[in-house]
Amino acid sequence: MFRRSAGSGRAMALSGVRVLELAGLAPAPLCGMILADFGARVVRVDRAPRSAVATDVQGRGKRSLALDLKRPPGAAALRRLCGGADVLIEPFRHGVMEKLGLGPEVLLHENPRLIYARLTGFGQTGKYAKSAGHDINYVALSGVLSKLGRKGENPYAPLNLLADFAGGGVLCALGIIIALYERTISGKGQVVDASMVEGIAYISSFLWKSQNLGLWNRPRGENLLDSGAPFYETYKTSDGKFMAVGAIEPQFYDQLIKGLGLDSSKLPSQLSFSDWPEMKKKFASIFAQKTQSEWCRIFDGTDACVTPVLSFDDAPLHQHNKQRSSFIKNDQEEISPRPAPLLSRTPAVPSFERDPFIGEHTEEVLLEYGFTQEEIAKLYSDKVIESNKLKANL
Numbered sequence: 347m348f349r350r351s352a353g354s355g356r357a358m359a360l361s362g363v364r365v366l367e368l369a370g371l372a373p374a375p376l377c378g379m380i381l382a383d384f385g386a387r388v389v390r391v392d393r394a395p396r397s398a399v400a401t402d403v404q405g406r407g408k409r410s411l412a413l414d415l416k417r418p419p420g421a422a423a424l425r426r427l428c429g430g431a432d433v434l435i436e437p438f439r440h441g442v443m444e445k446l447g448l449g450p451e452v453l454l455h456e457n458p459r460l461i462y463a464r465l466t467g468f469g470q471t472g473k474y475a476k477s478a479g480h481d482i483n484y485v486a487l488s489g490v491l492s493k494l495g496r497k498g499e500n501p502y503a504p505l506n507l508l509a510d511f512a513g514g515g516v517l518c519a520l521g522i523i524i525a526l527y528e529r530t531i532s533g534k535g536q537v538v539d540a541s542m543v544e545g546i547a548y549i550s551s552f553l554w555k556s557q558n559l560g561l562w563n564r565p566r567g568e569n570l571l572d573s574g575a576p577f578y579e580t581y582k583t584s585d586g587k588f589m590a591v592g593a594i595e596p597q598f599y600d601q602l603i604k605g606l607g608l609d610s611s612k613l614p615s616q617l618s619f620s621d622w623p624e625m626k627k628k629f630a631s632i633f634a635q636k637t638q639s640e641w642c643r644i645f646d647g648t649d650a651c652v653t654p655v656l657s658f659d660d661a662p663l664h665q666h667n668k669q670r671s672s673f674i675k676n677d678q679e680e681i682s683p684r685p686a687p688l689l690s691r692t693p694a695v696p697s698f699e700r701d702p703f704i705g706e707h708t709e710e711v712l713l714e715y716g717f718t719q720e721e722i723a724k725l726y727s728d729k730v731i732e733s734n735k736l737k738a739n740l
């Protein structure tokens with residue numbers, strides 16, 4: 347675990363990029379955090395009047411400005427901020443920004459270089475564009491949820507990882523980076539319409555494009571990679587922990603069989619589907635005879651593709667993760683994953699300070715974007731902005 351990045355003091359890939367992130371639930375905060383980790387100056391625009399507690403747990407490296415967008419001077423302030431920004435990330439369903447007078451035609455007219463990123467579940471058009479939804483709904487509509495789950499059980503959404511983060515926050519960040527790159531050639535900004543339904547569908551292109559390979563011919567939970575195969579499964583160990591097995595290729599499967607102490611000449615062939623349920627039982631009874639660390643001693647250093655299923659407590663302490671400093675600890679002793687991927691010359695340098703309080707940087711940000719002290723005082727007296735210096739100084 348490291349506290350200071352090896353890249354400290356170096357220029358970061360996104361140095362100089364100014365981002366305004368309108369506060370949202372989960373996907374947009376990840377998108378903003380990725381950009382901040384890689385060097386962008388990200389300002390989270392929180393609501394005023396503000397709620398008691400910040401719900402954004404992905405505020406690393408951001409500053410917070412609390413602004414009431416529902417009041418005309420607040421919306422005007424955001425327009426002015428957008429005039430000096432490179433990127434705007436907005437996480438509301440279609441129509442909300444237009445209703446505030448902050449739609450793309452207005453903001454891009456005022457700043458043609460602006461990258462206007464719209465991160466939503468259903469996208470800007472189509473029957474559901476104005477409907478509420480959450481991760482599970484988006485994964486469902488993408489077709490992918492129908493493929494997830496164990497045999498005989500209902501489809502199962504793996505937390506809110508797929509749509510909110512993989513298909514949402516990460517792909518939106520990619521769209522922004524692509525648009526920023528294109529702007530270096532054209533000099534123009536554009537709208538990024540990041541729909542999580544489409545993001546998750548795109549992320550699962552392999553699934554779609556492998557439909558004719560015979561990989562998915564059987565019902566959900568009975569195929570090679572969806573928990574049907576005994577050699578692509580998790581198994582409980584004698585101490586109540588788990589091992590993950592991913593021994594797909596025959597040469598790796600042989601090493602699994604050897605590690606389990608089995609004789610391959612007495613077993614059915616690896617791809618005999620009808621034998622998979624029995625083989626799973628056999629593997630399960632063998633894994634149940636040793637502890638997780640005993641199995642690690644057997645399989646570490648082999649190509650059997652067997653690894654421990656680590657808890658959040660154990661993952662940062664695992665030797666491999668420690669060797670790569672894959673987890674970081676901030677000034678509040680909070681552990682989180684180090685930004686990925688690693689760039690050799692300009693790596694991410696994540697902030698080690700606590701996340702910002704809502705409104706902590708209101709004045710500082712407005713000054714930086716060219717507002718005068720008088721203008722700021724007026725916004726305060728109109729109750730359009732709020733600051734949270736008191737809490738920040740505690």
Ligand SMILES: C[C@H](CCC[C@H](C)C(=O)SCCNC(=O)CCNC(=O)[C@H](O)C(C)(C)COP(=O)(O)OP(=O)(O)OC[C@H]1O[C@@H](n2cnc3c(N)ncnc32)[C@H](O)[C@@H]1OP(=O)(O)O)[C@H]1CC[C@H]2[C@@H]3[C@H](O)C[C@@H]4C[C@H](O)CC[C@]4(C)[C@H]3C[C@H](O)[C@]12C
Pocket residue numbers: 368370371372373391392393394398399400401402413414415416437438439442445446465466467468477478479480481482506510
């Ligand atoms: C982390 C938990 C969240 C779980 C994630 C979940 C699984 C997801 O899937 S998130 C993805 C959701 N979908 C999208 O983001 C797609 C696009 N967005 C939408 O579709 C919608 O925004 C919506 C459906 C998500 C929400 O709809 P809503 O009607 O609320 O909003 P909009 O229509 O978009 O309109 C926004 C309105 O707000 C106005 N606005 C915006 N900004 C401002 C501003 N600055 N000033 C003034 N007004 C503003 C805007 O004008 C719109 O107004 P109108 O409607 O009038 O047009 C977390 C879920 C629950 C959390 C916990 C909980 O809160 C309790 C605790 C609280 C405590 O403080 C912290 C701990 C908690 C336990 C907390 C912890 C976590 O945060 C949660 C678990």
